[in-house]
Amino acid sequence: MSTASDQPRAGYFGPYGGQFVPETLMHALDQLATEFAAAMDDADFRAELDRCWRQIAGRPSEMYFARRLTERCGGAQLYLKREDMNHTGAHKINNTLGQALLTLRMGKQRVIAETGAGQHGVATATAAAVFGLDCDVYMGTEDMRRQRLNVLRMELLGARVIPVEIGQRTLKDATNQAMRDWMASCEQTHYILGSVCGPHPYPTMVREFQCCIGREARRQMLAAPGRLPDVIVACVGGGSNAAGIFAPMIDDDVRMVGVEAGGSGPALGKHAATLCLGAEGVLHGARSFVLQDDDGQTAPVHSISAGLDYPGVGPEHAEWKRSGRVTYTSVTDSQALGATLALSQTEGIIPALESAHAVAEAMRRAADMSGDEIILVNLSGRGDKDVTEIAEILERREQSEG
Amino acid sequence: MSIDNNRLVRTFSDLRQKGKSALLPFITAGYPDLDTTAALLAGFADRGVRVCELGVPFSDPIADGPVIQSSYTAALDAGITCEQIFKTVRRFRDATNPAPDGSALRSDLGTATCDLALLAMVSYSIVYRRGCERFCMDAAAAGFDGLIVPDLPLEEAGDFEPLAAEAGLCNVMLIAPTTPPERRYELARHSRGFIYFISVAGTTGERDKLPDETIAAVRELREHTDTPVCVGFGISRAQTVRTVCEVADGAIVGSAIVHRVTDNAGKPRDELVRTVGDFVGELLEPTR
Numbered sequence: 293m294s295t296a297s298d299q300p301r302a303g304y305f306g307p308y309g310g311q312f313v314p315e316t317l318m319h320a321l322d323q324l325a326t327e328f329a330a331a332m333d334d335a336d337f338r339a340e341l342d343r344c345w346r347q348i349a350g351r352p353s354e355m356y357f358a359r360r361l362t363e364r365c366g367g368a369q370l371y372l373k374r375e376d377m378n379h380t381g382a383h384k385i386n387n388t389l390g391q392a393l394l395t396l397r398m399g400k401q402r403v404i405a406e407t408g409a410g411q412h413g414v415a416t417a418t419a420a421a422v423f424g425l426d427c428d429v430y431m432g433t434e435d436m437r438r439q440r441l442n443v444l445r446m447e448l449l450g451a452r453v454i455p456v457e458i459g460q461r462t463l464k465d466a467t468n469q470a471m472r473d474w475m476a477s478c479e480q481t482h483y484i485l486g487s488v489c490g491p492h493p494y495p496t497m498v499r500e501f502q503c504c505i506g507r508e509a510r511r512q513m514l515a516a517p518g519r520l521p522d523v524i525v526a527c528v529g530g531g532s533n534a535a536g537i538f539a540p541m542i543d544d545d546v547r548m549v550g551v552e553a554g555g556s557g558p559a560l561g562k563h564a565a566t567l568c569l570g571a572e573g574v575l576h577g578a579r580s581f582v583l584q585d586d587d588g589q590t591a592p593v594h595s596i597s598a599g600l601d602y603p604g605v606g607p608e609h610a611e612w613k614r615s616g617r618v619t620y621t622s623v624t625d626s627q628a629l630g631a632t633l634a635l636s637q638t639e640g641i642i643p644a645l646e647s648a649h650a651v652a653e654a655m656r657r658a659a660d661m662s663g664d665e666i667i668l669v670n671l672s673g674r675g676d677k678d679v680t681e682i683a684e685i686l687e688r689r690e691q692s693e694g
Numbered sequence: 695m696s697i698d699n700n701r702l703v704r705t706f707s708d709l710r711q712k713g714k715s716a717l718l719p720f721i722t723a724g725y726p727d728l729d730t731t732a733a734l735l736a737g738f739a740d741r742g743v744r745v746c747e748l749g750v751p752f753s754d755p756i757a758d759g760p761v762i763q764s765s766y767t768a769a770l771d772a773g774i775t776c777e778q779i780f781k782t783v784r785r786f787r788d789a790t791n792p793a794p795d796g797s798a799l800r801s802d803l804g805t806a807t808c809d810l811a812l813l814a815m816v817s818y819s820i821v822y823r824r825g826c827e828r829f830c831m832d833a834a835a836a837g838f839d840g841l842i843v844p845d846l847p848l849e850e851a852g853d854f855e856p857l858a859a860e861a862g863l864c865n866v867m868l869i870a871p872t873t874p875p876e877r878r879y880e881l882a883r884h885s886r887g888f889i890y891f892i893s894v895a896g897t898t899g900e901r902d903k904l905p906d907e908t909i910a911a912v913r914e915l916r917e918h919t920d921t922p923v924c925v926g927f928g929i930s931r932a933q934t935v936r937t938v939c940e941v942a943d944g945a946i947v948g949s950a951i952v953h954r955v956t957d958n959a960g961k962p963r964d965e966l967v968r969t970v971g972d973f974v975g976e977l978l979e980p981t982r
């Protein structure tokens with residue numbers, strides 16, 4: 293008997309992906325997939341997206357040789373893809389500009405988004421302001437507390453930030469609420485999902501909108517230093533900045549490392565290392581890896597960085613893990629904090645706590661590699677949003693150390 | 695196993711023969727506790743309910759509004775697991791099934807024998823984690839007759855449908871207001887037991903009135919299928935049950951009932967069961 297699983301299906305990456313959502317959303321997903329496919333075949337759409345990336349996001353982002361950090365690690369050369377220098381401060385704007393243009397194409401007037409670190413919320417609010425769309429952003433109250441600067445930015449940009457008081461009051465809960473909003477509003481509202489997660493077509497679409505990172509990085513590396521890196525390192529929350537830099541070089545002879553949030557330890561509830569420590573499961577519309585208990589209930593997660601504090605991960609990463617194409621590892625809260633200080637003080641760059649996870653892994657690897665090898669780090673965002681939280685953590689640490 | 699002798703299928707064909715429709719109460723399994731769940735089921739059956747839905751608590755129910763969400767959270771906080779729900783259903787069946795000699799086996803639930811058709815409303819996250827085949831076998835062995843997996847749309851259900859059927863379970867599919875016409879007929883062809891027609895785009899929750907389009911859409915759908923059609927989401931009072939049952943085979947009421955369970959959660963079990971049962975009795979009136 294032939295079943296659906298005999299053939300590769302749209303929206304699947306090996307056994308992962310799919311559309312595990314209520315019937316109410318199926319029509320909207322269908323419409324989105326059709327519109328996205330048509331847009332990608334439309335030269336005018338691509339030209340307009342390129343223009344937005346250039347004039348609004350400020351692309352291309354720099355490729356930067358981190359000389360003093362390299363010296364400090366005493367090994368491989370460290371290059372940084374400077375997504376932190378994009379307008380709004382992270383890679384998230386690449387995706388929201390693409391989805392906002394799609395929103396216009398679909399004739400919808402309102403967008404909604406979930407946000408953890410607030411970067412995706414700010415990027416959505418920015419795109420909404422540029423194109424004159426109504427914008428509501430769902431955010432857990434714990435994240436509103438630790439990313440207060442971004443809450444204020446969203447409000448200044450004219451978006452409404454809707455506090456989410458359920459569950460752990462972080463990214464997963466904000467995503468639930470955004471999906472519930474969309475259940476009732478999908479005829480007039482587009483849901484701008486912020487990572488390569490969720491039901492098809494989101495994982496494919498968000499990856500495509502983030503691939504500008506990897507395409508530029510490839511070109512820039514070939515120009516100077518004149519060859520591709522030996523290793524690319526990126527942090528993985530849902531996995532969009534990582535997918536964006538990996539995918540355009542996936543067929544090249546380059547090792548790739550995804551870095552998850554190791555939090556404060558390997559016990560369930562203490563980390564957000566979904567691929568490293570989770571199991572196959574279904575969450576937010578896709579079959580992938582998840583952190584859940586034996587009964588299929590989503591587990592609590594923890595990370596110092598709100599943007600990595602999520603119990604799921606994009607299905608294409610699950611497939612890259614399965615095939616062995618990408619290696620996944622994790623970095624703890626305190627290692628990420630250490631990397632934040634190191635990068636700030638050697639290069640004058642305060643990284644987002646999310647991106648600091650990638651920096652920490654790169655520093656660890658660089659020390660064991662030779663001086664003619666190259667590690668490219670996707671520096672996905674800047675740390676302005678994190679400074680008060682970091683200051684508080686350092687203060688608490690000083691107090692407890694007496 | 696086949697579903698020909700499935701209790702849900704039998705119940706709806708009996709109702710159709712008699713020209714009647716059904717009220718399908720939904721309650722959250724294990725809320726506020728498992729014994730209350732069993733007692734509520736028995737109480738509903740006593741009052742004439744023929745089909746009932748049990749919601750399996752889930753941490754991330756995106757199709758549910760605040761009332762059902764918080765009942766799920768409370769049940770999970772109390773440590774309710776799938777295994778415990780299966781055991782409770784098994785116990786309910788053992789306590790209410792007719793013994794071979796025709797007498798009631800026993801009556802610790804204080805009820806006569808009954809043949810209540812039971813459905814589990816369960817997220818695919820939970821089903822997948824247990825293993826689809828194992829989940830279906832365990833649910834059937836516990837005494838469930840059907841499954842509603844609200845986050846398993848047609849495109850993903852290909853492998854699941856035969857597993858449910860082999861276990862003797864009806865896999866009930868949902869149609870939404872946003873579902874295009876051709877797809878409605880396709881879903882109707884796949885659905886077993888009945889078709890769950892979602893009355894409003896959005897999450898579960900009490901609403902005063904259903905959109906007029908819903909009634910017309912259900913009438914239209916019934917011209918295309920022999921499978922019974924039940925309408926749910928947003929129904930909260932007897933008057934709406936009456937309107938729905940003029941065109942549908944059944945009306946599903948969830949949040950309005952769960953909300954009354956919540957209001958009475960601190961009271962003695964008998965009183966909770968009686969109060970909630972009285973409300974279900976009111977909702978049943980239009981189906982008599």
Ligand SMILES: Cc1ncc(COP(=O)(O)O)c(C=O)c1O
Pocket residue numbers: 382383408409410411412486487488527528529530531532533534598599600644646647672673674
């Ligand atoms: C700067 C930054 N990097 C990384 C992430 C994690 O998301 P993703 O894994 O989709 O890149 C976030 C999310 O908020 C972020 O703000």
